[in-house]
């Protein structure tokens with residue numbers, strides 16, 4: 001396998017830890033209309049980048065794609081999901097304003113009236129885009145790209161004064177790390193759309209850092225080349241897979257898995273019509289993967305299947 005220096009590093013700690021300095025990428029979260037990750041993980045994702053965990057700064061951007069806002073509302077305002085959460089954090093109680101998104105954007109055919117009323121009342125921008133040739137996920141990612149390019153402005157909470165220290169507009173050279181919440185389970189066409197979006201954004205639009213994290217699984221698109229994954233096993237479980245869904249076949253070599261792929265393994269090459277490594281297991285927190293075609297890495301979210 002290629003030397004370390006050429007490998008793209010995917011460190012799950014970059015998703016959940018306060019940034020030490022300016023060099024770390026900033027995160028943009030898009031919450032989809034699908035079950036949220038377990039509360040303990042979701043709280044860390046939401047608060048990533050905050051020096052003191054309850055400050056208003058949080059990750060740089062948090063968008064909800066249409067009905068994604070219902071998921072947020074149901075967990076944090078109505079509290080419907082609270083009883084199901086093994087890791088419920090009592091600190092959230094009475095602190096609902098920490099969980100306001102920056103923007104709710106989509107065709108708005110799924111946003112419920114109670115959700116809309118609540119967030120609008122809190123000053124959250126709710127925007128309808130009726131385009132029938134892009135999904136709500138696509139609309140949100142396009143908005144993020146426009147903000148990065150400087151052709152759209154950052155949404156601002158009505159409750160924030162202009163003097164507030166919202167991060168200033170950033171140049172196109174500084175891409176956000178995109179964290180898509182959900183979209184991996186549920187309706188199959190939506191799931192495939194999520195994988196399509198991952199592939200398209202990485203392969204055609206040059207977005208090199210995208211994570212998708214749902215209730216039960218997380219997924220990344222590994223482009224052609226070498227990758228090093230550092231996985232915090234307190235957040236992610238051992239079950240994983242390498243899915244050749246964006247290519248006809250891929251020659252993949254791995255290390256760090258119970259059933260490694262490579263020239264001497266039977267899943268070489270891997271393709272949907274020959275063999276696919278599913279239900280594989282991590283044997284260490286550090287995994288190396290080299291691939292000649294884009295493949296999807298998937299791993300289990302700890303506590304998500306309970």
Ligand SMILES: Nc1ncnc2c1ncn2[C@@H]1O[C@H](COP(=O)(O)OP(=O)(O)OP(=O)(O)O)[C@@H](O)[C@H]1O
Pocket residue numbers: 032033034065066067068106107109110111134135136137138182183184185186187188190191193194
């Ligand atoms: N059942 C599902 N399974 C997986 N992902 C979903 C599912 N439903 C919605 N999503 C994701 O959440 C986003 C917002 O969904 P929502 O239900 O609000 O609108 P929709 O009209 O069904 O979606 P879209 O307009 O994007 O087709 C979708 O764009 C999709 O990415």
Ligand SMILES: Cc1ncc(C[n+]2csc(CCO)c2C)c(N)n1
Pocket residue numbers: 107131132133134135136
């Ligand atoms: C070939 C083709 N297939 C499906 C759609 C429908 N569609 C795709 S995204 C979207 C918006 C969903 O909110 C809709 C309705 C289309 N336009 N073209």
